[in-house]
Amino acid sequence: MAGIKYKIEENEGVLSESAKGWKKELNLISWNDREVKYDIRDWAPEHDKMGKGVTLTRGELKELRNILNNMNL
Numbered sequence: 001m002a003g004i005k006y007k008i009e010e011n012e013g014v015l016s017e018s019a020k021g022w023k024k025e026l027n028l029i030s031w032n033d034r035e036v037k038y039d040i041r042d043w044a045p046e047h048d049k050m051g052k053g054v055t056l057t058r059g060e061l062k063e064l065r066n067i068l069n070n071m072n073l
Contacts, residue, residue: 005032008047021045
């Protein structure tokens, strides 16, 4: 993406993969040299292109975990 700087600090895991090789990943990312946040989005195989996603602080990720743990899946 033009004008946006990012650095994937840590890959936490892959949630799914499309037939075209794009992967939905949970990563710890620094956006524009800011503090790292957790990020869920689709990535091209070389991490040179990305889809829309959601970025979460550590606290928000903990709340999401609590919500998911309480769901009847």
